[in-house]
Amino acid sequence: MARRNRKGLFSMDAFCAVLMEGFKESNWTDQEVGVAVGRNVLIIPIRRGLDPYGFIGKYQGFQAIGKNVGQVAEGIFEIISRNEKTKSKYLNTLVELILLSNTVNQGIERLKALKKVKDLPKEKVEYLQDKITDNENLKETRFLNPFNEIAWKYKLDGLSIKSFEKVKEEYYDDLPF
The missing domain is CATH 3.40.50.10140 (Toll/interleukin-1 receptor homology (TIR) domain)
Structure with missing residues (x-):
C-alpha cells in the first residue's frame, strides 16, 4: 500500500x-x-x-x-x-469555509450547504453572525438575505450592509502628556 x-x-x-x-x-x-x-x-x-x-x-x-x-x-x-462521529468537525469546517469565502458566490454556495444541515446548533449560527462582518467579500445582500433567513429561525437579529461598518473606538490614556 x-x-x-x-x-x-x-x-x-x-x-x-x-x-x-x-x-x-x-x-x-x-x-x-x-x-x-x-x-x-x-x-x-x-x-x-x-x-x-x-x-x-x-x-x-x-x-x-x-x-x-x-x-x-x-x-x-x-x-x-x-452522524455524531463527524457532525461537529464537519460543521466547524463548513462554518470556517463560509467565513473564508473569497467571493460572494462562493459564500452563497457554502451557505446553501449549511442550510441543508438538519439540527444546526444555534451557537454555530451565532458564531457566523459575529464573524461574517470580518469578511468584506460577504458584504452583499445576495449573501446576507439567505444568511438572515437562517438567523431569524433562531430568533437572532439579521445582518445588513451597515453591520460591516466597524465602530471606531477612541482610546485615551490617563497620562497627562
Missing part, C-alpha cells in the same frame, strides 16, 4: 467504501475497511451492486444504483452532517 494511502487511512474521519464489482477481489479493500473499523470512524458503504459483508456487514449502506454522482454526494453529505 502506498505511503500516501496509509497516511489517509490513519487520518480519516469517515470512510466510504464503494461496494461494486471487483471490490472483493482487490488486495487492499478489506484491509482498508479493517483499519476503518479498528479506528472506529464513521463507515459509509456505498452500494453499487454489492451488499456490505464481513466487518461492514452490519451496516445497511447507501444505495447508489440509479443515482447520479450529485445524488450520491448529497446522500453522503447528509450522513456525515448528522
